[in-house]
Amino acid sequence: MCFSIEEFSVYDGPGIRTSVFLKGCPLRCTWCHNPEGQVYGRQIVRSPNGCIGCNNCIKYAEQTENGPAFTEKSIENCPGGLLRYCGEECEPGELCEKLLKNASILGKVGGVTFSGGEPFAQRDFLFECLGKLKGKMHTAIQTCGYTDADTFRQALTLCDFMLFDIKIMDDDLHRKYTGVSNERILENFIQLKNSGLDFVVRIPLIPGVSDTESNIRQSCEFFKENGVDYVELLPYNKMAGGKYKMLSRSYDPKFDTEAQVHLHPEIFSEYGIKTAVL
Numbered sequence: 001m002c003f004s005i006e007e008f009s010v011y012d013g014p015g016i017r018t019s020v021f022l023k024g025c026p027l028r029c030t031w032c033h034n035p036e037g038q039v040y041g042r043q044i045v046r047s048p049n050g051c052i053g054c055n056n057c058i059k060y061a062e063q064t065e066n067g068p069a070f071t072e073k074s075i076e077n078c079p080g081g082l083l084r085y086c087g088e089e090c091e092p093g094e095l096c097e098k099l100l101k102n103a104s105i106l107g108k109v110g111g112v113t114f115s116g117g118e119p120f121a122q123r124d125f126l127f128e129c130l131g132k133l134k135g136k137m138h139t140a141i142q143t144c145g146y147t148d149a150d151t152f153r154q155a156l157t158l159c160d161f162m163l164f165d166i167k168i169m170d171d172d173l174h175r176k177y178t179g180v181s182n183e184r185i186l187e188n189f190i191q192l193k194n195s196g197l198d199f200v201v202r203i204p205l206i207p208g209v210s211d212t213e214s215n216i217r218q219s220c221e222f223f224k225e226n227g228v229d230y231v232e233l234l235p236y237n238k239m240a241g242g243k244y245k246m247l248s249r250s251y252d253p254k255f256d257t258e259a260q261v262h263l264h265p266e267i268f269s270e271y272g273i274k275t276a277v278l
């Protein structure tokens with residue numbers, strides 16, 4: 001199931017790319033700016049623009065332990081037509097046919113990037129698409145690296161490029177802010193490095209969480225050990241909280257969203273690591 005397909009993306013890998021966003025993610029990063037990608041199934045989202053506050057959507061919502069969940073009736077009874085489904089079943093053959101039509105426009109460097117959510121959460125779908133596109137179009141996976149070692153090993157033989165997030169080096173903090181241990185992520189990263197596949201590492205810089213001197217230093221130590229000399233930095237997007245309202249979810253980031261993000265250029269240069277801020 002996909003929740004978005006974006007064309008002409010320039011930040012999701014080499015060249016100009018089509019990005020396919022798949023639903024489902026095993027992590028719950030408190031700064032997630034794509035919360036509609038976390039849940040596996042189709043969801044109803046509500047746009048705040050144009051709302052007249054009639055509360056019909058709530059009146060027809062079902063009560064769940066996570067608060068009200070919109071229903072088909074919520075969609076039907078919104079006078080502004082502000083509710084819609086997020087997430088669409090797509091069939092690998094059909095999707096790849098569409099993607100291949102653009103292959104010549106995107107050129108040899110550009111291609112398709114599977115993102116999410118977490119693309120490994122839909123392993124079979126992802127692998128079927130990669131198999132169909134192999135050798136015909138440049139393919140990339142944008143991943144948090146959280147999957148089992150065998151799945152990851154297989155992916156390395158199917159795609160051409162990986163965008164790999166490394167968030168927090170301290171395992172307790174990683175668990176606190178993402179909900180999972182970083183152990184298998186770091187193990188998979190070492191597999192990636194040893195595979196010879198082209199990749200880029202990305203760090204989401206979250207104020208007081210991953211942009212601390214200690215996390216950046218520990219990350220640089222790890223990168224140095226593993227021969228990484230270039231890292232892309234993704235400063236926290238202050239607009240991230242807005243999408244939670246669309247899902248009727250409260251936003252509890254567990255950090256100061258207004259604090260300044262620190263880029264620590266001096267630490268990266270001390271370790272001889274070049275950076276780009278996206």
Ligand code: SF4
Pocket residue numbers: 046050051052053054055056057058077078079080081082083
């Ligand atoms: S039904 Fe539509 S207009 Fe009414 S409160 Fe809900 S979103 Fe707003």
